[in-house]
Amino acid sequence: MRLGIDIGGTKTAAVAIGADGELTDQVRMPTGFGAEEVVATALRTVERMSELSGVGAASFTSIGIGIPGAVDSATGRVEHAVNLGLDGLDLGRRLYDRLGVDVRVENDVKAAALGAHHLLGRSDPVDLPGGRRADSMAYLNLGTGLAAGVVFDGRLLRGGHGVAGEIGHIPIDPVGVLCGCGQRGCLETVASGLAIARTWPSNSEHPARELFDAAEAGDARAIAVREDFLTGVAAAVRLLVLTVDVDAVVIGGGLAALGGPLLAGTRRILNRWAVESAFLASIDLATRVQVIPPGFPAAAVGAALVGEDPWLKSSS
Amino acid sequence: MRLGIDIGGTKTAAVAIGADGELTDQVRMPTGFGAEEVVATALRTVERMSELSGVGAASFTSIGIGIPGAVDSATGRVEHAVNLGLDGLDLGRRLYDRLGVDVRVENDVKAAALGAHHLLGRSDPVDLPGGRRADSMAYLNLGTGLAAGVVFDGRLLRGGHGVAGEIGHIPIDPVGVLCGCGQRGCLETVASGLAIARTWPSNSEHPARELFDAAEAGDARAIAVREDFLTGVAAAVRLLVLTVDVDAVVIGGGLAALGGPLLAGTRRILNRWAVESAFLASIDLATRVQVIPPGFPAAAVGAALVGEDPWLKSSS
Incomplete structure (x- = not known):
């Protein structure tokens, strides 16, 4: 055990x-x-x-x-x-x-990336096309910040210097807001709990859910704020697929509790991009993205497996 | 043989x-x-x-x-x-x-990524810090377009759907110029032969060299155009390291013939960013970037090795 x-x-x-x-x-x-x-x-x-x-x-x-x-x-x-x-x-x-x-x-x-890979490999609970098993997978953690973990063939990509998956600090807008890291327009300034705290100040225990609820109820400002957030999430999915070409991008972290509306919104943006770009349409981003089922203890499961995966790391 | x-x-x-x-x-x-x-x-x-x-x-x-x-x-x-x-x-x-x-x-x-990895692993001809061998490496191809190949522990990252390393079509500026792929502000619109053809129209056989020479001679417009290009190259390096955390990013492709000035310019931008961001300073991007020696037949050497590397791919 x-x-x-x-x-x-x-x-x-x-x-x-x-x-x-x-x-x-x-x-x-x-x-x-x-x-x-x-x-x-x-x-x-x-x-x-x-x-x-x-x-x-x-x-x-x-x-x-x-x-x-x-x-x-x-x-x-x-x-x-x-x-x-x-x-x-x-x-x-x-x-x-x-x-x-x-x-x-x-x-x-x-x-958590290893844990999510285990979940997908065993039970395939979400709609991965063709019912196939996701063998390469990125776990996109939307918590206070934004980071990713990548798994190839059951092996965790660790990298040589401790920054593998630190995509939250890749800028996507040269005139975006200043990030805590000192750069401007980082993905994390758009698609994270920190980003929602800045763009939708709230005393709610679940500001992101409040934001999504307000948008659903037709609040114009909430719709705009939610759209910026979802665009950032979609940009993170696109970045991961165009760099490491994973079968699936599984969204986890605290904001994954948004569930269906987060998945639907991210897919809507990706599908809109596919209309504008035949290239993006050909790689079918929308069907690769998923949200981890609520309550699944991905990080604990993955921690239990950490000794099992052969390490994919550099020697330095 | x-x-x-x-x-x-x-x-x-x-x-x-x-x-x-x-x-x-x-x-x-x-x-x-x-x-x-x-x-x-x-x-x-x-x-x-x-x-x-x-x-x-x-x-x-x-x-x-x-x-x-x-x-x-x-x-x-x-x-x-x-x-x-x-x-x-x-x-x-x-x-x-x-x-x-x-x-x-x-x-x-x-x-070419495999070939460059072979080159670095065998002879370590360029200044990789501490004389260590680059075991994980990204090959950043600056040709007509922009794309990358990633090697971990001698294994080529192929991905499951043929788009691994297609980072040229990751947008880095939402109001950038329209790319051939239908998106706006892709890396390829800034750091590629196509980008130079657009921003520095020329009848020269080597427009990029003409651009760099003009900038070196003090032409203000050439300096600005070169800076945009180098900023895009530096952004590609940062994106690769923050996603896959490779030891080295080796620039190849036709524009690698720019040689020393390309390397020095890219490092200058990366070092400037490190001054603005302690996070970037801590991951030391400038020392990870290199330019492949001129005339090295990276793609042919890599092709010879293709049967040798265990595949790092998804099963789909």
């Missing part, structure tokens, strides 16, 4: 995956803040999963962790996980010292 | 590579126009290389061909090779029928 743990900014989720690839137990608990509390949260999660499974921690085939920030998956060290209040934590070694089993650590978006 | 043939719009180049990876014989001849002439050119090239090597065509370990257009590398079929006057040619099968040996066919930019 493989154990996967997704340490998020507020919640930590864990799943166990059997040899048949099926999810068995799942737990969820609040994430502590700061390095010591993050380690404690991870240990509590392992303990709770051990109880549920009726086995000791050492009996798990593998333990994998997905966590935000810059992760060195070779050493298990985490840097720049601002929302967790930690910068520089040897998470893998700390947990090994306590548990006596190898713990693999991966960036949460990359882990 | 492996034989690699690069069938270009005007010239066809062939190389033989020994078991030690060294280039031995090379030939070059004009390319015929149309399907029958392209097949005849390939056969003449094989015959000439057989003579030079003193072995029969059947004695080559493998024969690989790089050719423009949409290539189905599984079947050896070529579509949309407009400059060669052919649209729909079973090149692999036609040559197999005549030669009795398997002939692999690959898109010329993808083949």
Whole structure:
């Protein structure tokens, strides 16, 4: 049994995956803040999963962790996980010292990409054309920011320098708004939670849903703001397909909770582009895009699989 | 001995590579126009290389061909090779029928990516920092158009639908000029031979060199036109690194003949961006970019290796 743990900014989720690839137990608990509390949260999660499974921690085939920030998956060290209040934590070694089993650590978006690939490969729950299995896939994470994880033939593309999939900081408009990264017009300034917070200020707990609801109700400004957002999402899909030519782009992250309206809106933009460009029409972007089913613990599932995929990385 | 043939719009180049990876014989001849002439050119090239090597065509370990257009590398079929006057040619099968040996066919930019990777891996002739070997690499082809080929761990990224690396048709300016593909502001409208033909009309045989020379001589309009072009090249480099995080981006294609001034100009832009963005500074784009040495037959060398690299593709 493989154990996967997704340490998020507020919640930590864990799943166990059997040899048949099926999810068995799942737990969820609040994430502590700061390095010591993050380690404690991870240990509590392992303990709770051990109880549920009726086995000791050492009996798990593998333990994998997905966590935000810059992760060195070779050493298990985490840097720049601002929302967790930690910068520089040897998470893998700390947990090994306590548990006596190898713990693999991966960036949460990359882990979620593996998890989404597993989901698509096993159950094909969404309308991938021809019922075929998606073997190459990009996971487009729309959370506070925007980033992607790419999977080829079940292998995660890690890259050599920790920036694979950092497409949120590719500018698409030279006169766009200033991004936190110092550039102007980055994809993240258009298609992310941060972008919605700027363009649709709101006290709602779910500003994006409020925006989409207002647009659906006919509010002209909401329609315009939503359109800019969806255009950015569609641009991210196009960028991923024209660079790595994946079979599917699966949208995940907090904004994926928008569900059907997000998928329909993104497809509408892509279909409009296809009318203007025979080239785009020929590559059929709209049918490649999907939204991950709500509640699917992609990052935890992917974390459980992190030890399984052969690494696709550079040697540097 | 492996034989690699690069069938270009005007010239066809062939190389033989020994078991030690060294280039031995090379030939070059004009390319015929149309399907029958392209097949005849390939056969003449094989015959000439057989003579030079003193072995029969059947004695080559493998024969690989790089050719423009949409290539189905599984079947050896070529579509949309407009400059060669052919649209729909079973090149692999036609040559197999005549030669009795398997002939692999690959898109010329993808083949050139493999060839450039071979070059960098073997001789490291350009200033890759720390003298390390580039194991992941993008080949940025600046020819009439703009496209890229990506190599991870010696494996060519083919993608599932023939558009991997077609980054020339990613828009970077919503109010940019109209592209032949029907979109607006594509990278190709800024950083390609077509872009220079539009922005620097000239009767020179080498308009790009004329442009660079005029800029060097202080012509204000040439400086502005060159800056736009270099900004587009730098944007392509940034896009490739932020998506696939390659160690190196090697510029090839006809415009690579610009050599040092192209490299220096692209690095100047990337370094300017690094001053404005700590994020970009941290990923050190300027040291990752290189220009392929003049005269290196990247596509022919890569074609010779096409049978060697395990395919990195989707199953669809």
